[in-house]
Amino acid sequence: MKTLKNIFLGIFVMLMFQSCIVSGRPNMDFFKQSGYDLKGTKFASFNVPVFLAKPFIKRALREDGESEEVIALIKKVSKIKVMTIDNGSKDMLNDYAKYLNDNDFEDWATIKHDGENVNVRVKQNGETIKNMMITVNSDKELVFVDVRGSFTAEDISKVINAATDK
DSSP, X not given: OHHHHHHHHHHHHHHHGGGGSOBSSOOSHHHHHOOOOOTTOXXXXXXXXXXXXXXXXXXXXXXXXOOXXXXXXXXXXXXXXXXXXXXXXXXXXXXXXXXXXXXXXXXXEEEEETTEEEEEEEEEETTEEEEEEEEEEETTEEEEEEEEEEEXXXXXXXHHHHHHTO
């Protein structure tokens, strides 16, 4: 009986960590459904298990002396997906931006620094931000971060103000 219990516990743990596995396939809808010839493109994608990551992130932020605003924002995050693309094209990035606009994402910020561009887009439901897409692109490498949760523009503003006060 104890062996059977350990087997089920092992299977459960393996299923829980399944999302930690790095995949060579895209994990975001646009890239799964696109008609691009992706033969020369290399994907690396994974889902961050937030329920496991939150305690470590919060502890690390407290040890680094980060403000409580940052920690409060982390508490409101429910899902994170990360995907990198090697050998991506400008056309792909432009079509992705159009896809986000067509799916009610608002362009909040674009930051250009040393040949790299960081773009932040959000999808809101009233005052609540439900989804934030962060895109980082440089030459042929693209990084996409999909953050889901339930936070407000005020939460993000508090984090930015806390960071600029240091």
